[in-house]
Amino acid sequence: KAWNGAGGEDIQHAHSWGRYVPPALFAEHPEFFAVGKDGERRGGGWLCTSNPDLRKHFADRVxxxxxxxxxxxxxxxxxxxxxxxxxxxxxxxxxxxxxxxTGLVSVSRRYADFFDAVARQVGAAHPRSILSFYCYADYTQPPAPGRRLAPNLCAFIAPIRYCRLHAIGDPRCPSRTQEVAMIEGWAALAGHIGYYNYMYNLADATLPFFKFSALKHDIPYLKARGLTALTMEVLTNWHIYGPHIYLGVRLAYDPAADAGAVMEDYWQKFYGPAAPHMKAYWMGLDEAVGRLPCHAGSFFGLAQVYTPEFIAECRGRLAKAAEAARADKTLAGRVALAADGLQNAADYRAMCEAMSRADFAGARAVYDRMIARIQALTAQGAANREYGTAYLERFIAKVLAAGQAAAAPPRRVLAVLPDAWRFAHDEDGQGLQRRWHEPDFDDSAWTRASTWQKPLDAQGLHKTGVLWYRARLDVPARQGRAALFFAEVDGWSEVYVNGRKAAAPAVERRSPLPPEREGQAPPRTPFEVDVADAVRTGPNVVAVRVDHAKITELFLGGIIRPVVLVEKPQ
Ligand SMILES: [Zn+2]
Ligand SMILES: [Zn+2]
Structure with a gap:
């Protein structure tokens, strides 16, 4: 506010009900609080918004x-x-x-009606205050057009479940195309629009990208639809996000600014004689992400951009930039910072490739070097204190640790299952009845799906529901017991070898498993199943049933890291 020179308004939009109606009020006014699925009212964070007295109380508190x-x-x-x-x-x-x-009935209409009633009451005394509400979770979709909402309301769109890579309305992006109707619907109902712009990838914050095309389109587009407030959620990882943090702030300040000219000025002033090469590097990232037919969040999705060829091309641009900036220590440091960002992409790829050879120790060595390198950036103030490495630590470290344990001597890796499996959607949940787990089932009509190399979304195969995978596995002669190690599967999984269900993996849990999950491994947790009694020397058939009905915000699904056959002592 002070430094952007524009003044502007501080518009609050955080989750806030508890501030106006604290749970302690339950003793006096149980009728203010929501009825749960069990039919009971309880004094939590949720309210019975159709209650007229609650509406009045809430508006008084606002x-x-x-x-x-x-x-x-x-x-x-x-x-x-x-x-x-x-x-x-x-x-x-x-x-x-x-x-x-989620496939659930939208609750937008009830909340729009509630916000409208509150805003009209508050507006009578405080007409200049803008009151925001999130369009979020199961109230993301606008209610069917009706009367316009109170003029002091701001529909704050928080598209947490949408693609974070592409521009709103990009015809190549189904997620962002769907978002258009949502934004236009709210814009038709509300006098003000707020927008929560996600400028990083969940379960990533590791791989560089530059949302030039998306910002250039989205900010003026939103402005034309009544944009009053903008929040940029970004992580201060300057080595991978520097230019789009800058562009995002500049366009928030002035949505009419020419994004190309803003960045031209930035390249010249920030990189000096290295400007043409650095522009080619960052704009090359924007172009590659724009072409990417993948809308899943996370490094699984964005990593699709970083092929060996593309990494080499980026390195070439940065090498020319380093040469041009050589004489100036400050400029050379800025080029080196971007090179550190690109090194993340190269390291991530090297880690995945090592895992695909069941070399979890090798992957761990890459991981350790990468973490140390990013921590050095954090120490210089160039990477976020928490989110420089947080997602790597949260999502990769456990996979590497479990993989190392699964393959550690006296254990021995016998085989790595192929990347491509036969794959089918179990639309009506009758896979077992159709004998999809049996070795003699004819799966030749099934499609082939890549597992760790590409998320289902990038193969046009992503759909919620039950997924089946089948693969042939040649098992060599062995002395010990055979086990299958699954580094990461997104969904509840059951493993069958030659038609026999493998014993449930032992997993530590805080709460007991629901009965329908008996014998299944939980999502995104590395696991191992003993298959010694089912497997035989020579050809075998492995079938995996993955329940991917309940999805995460990452939109992944299915087998997403390598599967390894190991031999362990008797
Ligand atoms: Zn109610
Ligand atoms: Zn997309």
Whole structure:
């Protein structure tokens, strides 16, 4: 506010219900609180928003917050999905509007009606305050067009479940194409639009990218639809996100600015004589990501850009830039910072390739060097203190540790299963009845799906539901017991070898498994199954059933890291 020179308004949009109606109020006003799935009201973070007295109380508390100095307080619901199940609240929902990311009936209409009632009451006393509410979770979709909402409301769109790589409305991107109807619908109802712009990839923050095309399109597009407030959620990893942090701030300040000219100025001033090569590097990233037919979040998705050829091309550009900047220590340091970012992509690829050879120790060595290198960047202030390495630590470290343990002597790796498996969607859940786990089942009509090399989304195969994989496995003669190690599967999985279900992996859990999960391995946790009694020397058939009905925000699904056959002592 002080430094951008524009002044501007601080518009609150955080989850806020608890501030106005604290759970402690339950003793006095249980009717203010949501009815849970069990039919009971309880004093948590969720409210019974159809209740007229609750509406009045809520609006009074919002007015009190404004009187106490909060100019534009938030109306956003509590995070989570504790929507009131009372008949009056449920009657407000439109059963014809479904939230596409969950398949559940949208609760947008009930909350739009609630926010509208609150905003009208608050607006009578405080007409200049802008009241925001998130369009989020199962209230992302706009309710069917009706009367316009109160003019002091701001629909704050937080597209957490949408593609983060492409521009809004990009015809090559189904996710961002779907987002157009959502934005236009809210823009038609609300006088103000807020937008939560995600400028990094979940379960990634490791691989460089530059959202030039997306920002250039999205900010003016949103402005034309009533954009009043913008939040950029970005991680301060300057080695991989520097230029788009800069461009995002400049366009937020002035959506009419020419994005190309803003960046031309940046390349010249930031990189001096290295500018043409650095521009080629960063714009090359934007172009490659734009072409990428993959919309899944995470390094699994974005890594598709970083082929060996593309890494070499980027290295060539950075080498020319380093040469041009050689005489100036500051400029050379800036080029070296980008080279550190690119090294992340090369390291990530090397790690995946080592895992694909079941060389988990080798992958671990790459990982350790990478973490140390990023920590050095953090020490210089160039990488985020937490998110320089947090996703690597959270998602990769456990896979490497389990892989190393699975392959450590006296154990021995007998085989790595192929990247490509036969693959089918089990649309009606009858796979077992159709004997899809049996070795003699004819799977020749099934498609082939890549596993660790490409997410399903990048192969046009991503769909929620039950997925089946089948592969042939030649097993050599051995002395010990055979086991299959799965480095990472997204979904609840069951493993069959020659038609026999492998014993459930032992997994430590905080709560007991629900009965339908008996004998299944939980999502995205490395696991091993003993297959000694089912496997035989020579050809075998491995079948894996993956329940991918409940999806994560990463939109992955299925087998996503290598599967390894190991021999362990008797
Ligand atoms: Zn209710
Ligand atoms: Zn996309």
């Amino acid at each position: 007015s009190a917050a404004i009187a106490a100095g909060q100019r534009n307080p938030s109306l956003s619901p509590t995070d989570g999905t504790g929507y009131c199940q009372c008949p009056a609240c449920k009657a407000q929902d439109d059963p014809n509007v479904v939230e596409p990311s």
